[in-house]
Amino acid sequence: MLSERRLEVLRAIVQDYVGTEEPVGSKALTERHNLKVSPATVRNDMAVLEDEGFIAQPHTSAGRIPTDKGYRLFVDKLAGVKPLSSPERRAIQNFLDGAVDLDDVVGRTVRLLAQLTRQVAVVQYPSLTRSTVRHVELLALAPARLMLVLITDTGRVEQRVIDCPSPIGETVLADLRARLNSRVVSQRFTEVPSLVQDLPEAFDTDDRGTISTVLATLLETLAEETEERLMIGGTANLTRFGHDFPLTIRPVLEALEEQVVLLKLLGEAGDSDMTVRIGHENAHEGLSSTSVVSVGYGSGDEAVAKLGVVGPTRMDYPGTMGAVRAVARYVGQILAES
Amino acid sequence: MLSERRLEVLRAIVQDYVGTEEPVGSKALTERHNLKVSPATVRNDMAVLEDEGFIAQPHTSAGRIPTDKGYRLFVDKLAGVKPLSSPERRAIQNFLDGAVDLDDVVGRTVRLLAQLTRQVAVVQYPSLTRSTVRHVELLALAPARLMLVLITDTGRVEQRVIDCPSPIGETVLADLRARLNSRVVSQRFTEVPSLVQDLPEAFDTDDRGTISTVLATLLETLAEETEERLMIGGTANLTRFGHDFPLTIRPVLEALEEQVVLLKLLGEAGDSDMTVRIGHENAHEGLSSTSVVSVGYGSGDEAVAKLGVVGPTRMDYPGTMGAVRAVARYVGQILAES
């Protein structure tokens, strides 16, 4: 086990490296932090830390930089979550309070998070699977053509056009609309299939074909739309990445464009706890030199979606985690109010 | 006026520079293109072209590179639009045909355009101002709370929650819904205000307050949503920009994140003709070393929105213009079909 002081040395290395972006040496360390020991001692400690794989030298005669494993230890044991300053909190609230609809909330959140952390922000739209139905609407576009509109408690709207096998009467449609809503409103999306299963039985045989088609489309929409959308922002912050620029940034930009990759990334993270994935812990190759800080957010106690930040492994973890957590909370509040 | 041969020299310079990304000298020019004159002659021509401001030297003893003015001349007089190969055309069609809804169409278009041109693609969602109403729906969420859903002929859906001054009966609501739809369906959004103006008069005085609120919200939605959305993609292609990297790419990324900037950019371009804005012709500072190729697209003969490409001024104009034009055509077809 590492002694108290060695952990302190690691913490100091991480902090300095995050600040300066340059390998940190023993002398500089003792000067900037009052470790109360000489550079020589620190050197010995560093040798141990290097043996254990927490830090590494870019080349023989240079200072040390933390490895992914080093950051891991730092995040798990040495760093807290830095709360935001109260002006920052107020700014968040003011900024988010102005939102007019769901798109706007998500858009503002992305920008806010990107500004606050000076990194790339990713916000997932509230997912259908976990939300509840606010309303289902059926509109007759033509005698045998319907539009299905689905409204969620988070304000999201999905629509589908349905071509029916046979025309459907206005009364039947009204009846179907009423029955459908009475069954599914306020229910979770996952519950819907079992709730509507026996619905065709309540109608004339003539109409059952159409009813089934409608229900099938509804279920299909639910299934398809479980595939979540997200919004990203702050990609310009990638330019602060490092000196070896084009090589580093390219795969990251590519990964960010693949929504699938990002969704998988968020999906793998913890459901409501804050999760930090460091460097190679991210399965995707393009993101192997980035860290992802993510957390779930939601209107109630349960998370309906996730948001987070993608940045260099060399990031200010306490600050980033603080910002991510705070933003998630406020977004949750906003969603609960609307 | 520039002689035929000098224009030929300019064309050769642009082509070579676009290909090699390096300043092109007189000797290389005569070797690669059969100009039928000696390097010395070309040098004299180059001196003239430089005096006129079409080309410039990065430093004394280097080749020449085209200026914005040079590219302008090239695009206007010297370059045609390069049609796509037929495999490319087929690929476009296949790729776009698979789209399931409007979001999907736009998303696929962005990716397609980015891949085809290897640059940053920008696609504007079909704008509300130019589209027509397919349906307006009013749903009672609570006795004095309605949801307004607006569906456009391009498949776009907008919704708003309305808090009414007084509860509204189911019959009145149905009446309103019917009257509203009979007036506005298939009408252009710009016509809607005058068409619904006298609608409250058809109802009891008790309900007029609510009706007015609903109409006000409808008009407000139209006004607000005239603010158009867009989707961008292919930002990873920015990494192919140049060598002086971070400095160049940063402002571009920032500009791309500001939807307002992009919308203004597209707005300034010609309505349906293809427009090429080169370098400093773009008002926005961050984009002063990029060119924007854009064109309108639409389901009928009229453009409902624009799409385009943002790339370095040093781009393959004929190829890019060909791709942009072809994609716009196919997207128009897809929209017309749905």
Add this chain to the structure above:
DNA sequence: GCTGGCACTCTCCACTTCTGAGTGCCAGCA
């Protein structure tokens, strides 16, 4: 008006040297 020749300029590249930060190790001290 085009061409070949020539002197000149300047970037780029490879090579060398120098410097300084940082290291590992060791002997001595508390």
Add this chain to the structure above:
DNA sequence: TGCTGGCACTCAGAAGTGGAGAGTGCCAGC
């Protein structure tokens, strides 16, 4: 046993040097 100062060593990066080569402008001649 653990900390410290001292010392020799290493190596990346900065700075300087010297061609090489690409490109230019200009001029005299065809």
